[in-house]
Amino acid sequence: MYKPHSKGNTVLEVHLWFKSSLTCTEHPGERSAITNEIFCRLLGIAADRRVTEPDVILSASDIDRLTKALERLNKYEPVQYITGITEFDGIPIHVRPGVLIPRPETEELVRWVNGHLHDQLNDRIRHGTILDMGTGSGCIAIALASRFSGNRIKACDISKVSLEVAKHNALLNKVDINFFICDLMKDNTSELSPSSLGCIVSNPPYVTESDKSEMARNVLDYEPGEALFVPENDPLIFYRQIAKKAFEWLIPGGCVFLEINEKLSGETMHLFESRGFADIACRRDIHDKDRFIRARKPEQ
Numbered sequence: 565m566y567k568p569h570s571k572g573n574t575v576l577e578v579h580l581w582f583k584s585s586l587t588c589t590e591h592p593g594e595r596s597a598i599t600n601e602i603f604c605r606l607l608g609i610a611a612d613r614r615v616t617e618p619d620v621i622l623s624a625s626d627i628d629r630l631t632k633a634l635e636r637l638n639k640y641e642p643v644q645y646i647t648g649i650t651e652f653d654g655i656p657i658h659v660r661p662g663v664l665i666p667r668p669e670t671e672e673l674v675r676w677v678n679g680h681l682h683d684q685l686n687d688r689i690r691h692g693t694i695l696d697m698g699t700g701s702g703c704i705a706i707a708l709a710s711r712f713s714g715n716r717i718k719a720c721d722i723s724k725v726s727l728e729v730a731k732h733n734a735l736l737n738k739v740d741i742n743f744f745i746c747d748l749m750k751d752n753t754s755e756l757s758p759s760s761l762g763c764i765v766s767n768p769p770y771v772t773e774s775d776k777s778e779m780a781r782n783v784l785d786y787e788p789g790e791a792l793f794v795p796e797n798d799p800l801i802f803y804r805q806i807a808k809k810a811f812e813w814l815i816p817g818g819c820v821f822l823e824i825n826e827k828l829s830g831e832t833m834h835l836f837e838s839r840g841f842a843d844i845a846c847r848r849d850i851h852d853k854d855r856f857i858r859a860r861k862p863e864q
Contacts, residue, residue, distance in 0.1 A: 576618035605647035640781040653707040662725045664791040666703040669849045674707045692762020702730025709739035720746035761813045767823040768802035807839040814861040829854035
């Protein structure tokens, strides 16, 4: 519990108290980033104002909000669930428990798709329908809709909670997206027809049980497992189905872009090659890990 100092509850004092009281991380840079995010999102106090107005007195309700946030953070709850919002590709995205938090790496996937479509000479592909498979918060679909206002954007997910959040985020960012519920592991998708899509993008579950030892508690304890984990004995289960459906739904020359498990890049590329795809390419992420692949449906 925060105890007021003799000088009062100034922004400077409370900011220092909050940062020093964070036990969810030992990294000084992370402590500063989390503290700044909390002050900005919960109190509306950005870093520049904190510097220029350090003696502003915080109210008792402000202190109470910070204390509750600190308690949640020190139980390793993600800061994005506490503030209810994050940023993806420069756009605001609301998140809540039960919905996967967007990652910076996935922004790179969006940029790859963006460059590919802008370079396309085939208008049917360049201006074709884009599908985000397993949309979650809607971040990929919304980012692409913001970049390609002339394209029809569709997005699906098995989770009704995720679709509710995704629809809210689409309204927040003023983009038009056709959301629908879909189980990727079933073949009863009536919303899509053969050879109807110019591009498919997906960040499906790909984390194996053996990968859990490398993951942080804030992910393991709070984020939805169904959006992250796959069986150890069948880690490409979702990619196999995506390859099957993508080959059916894409127009000739259309591409599928995927985020992948960096330990299974070769196996994933081979899977798409065996399903008839061509021009398969792998791209590394900001951490120099094999993170994305692109595969094209042949023209003939």
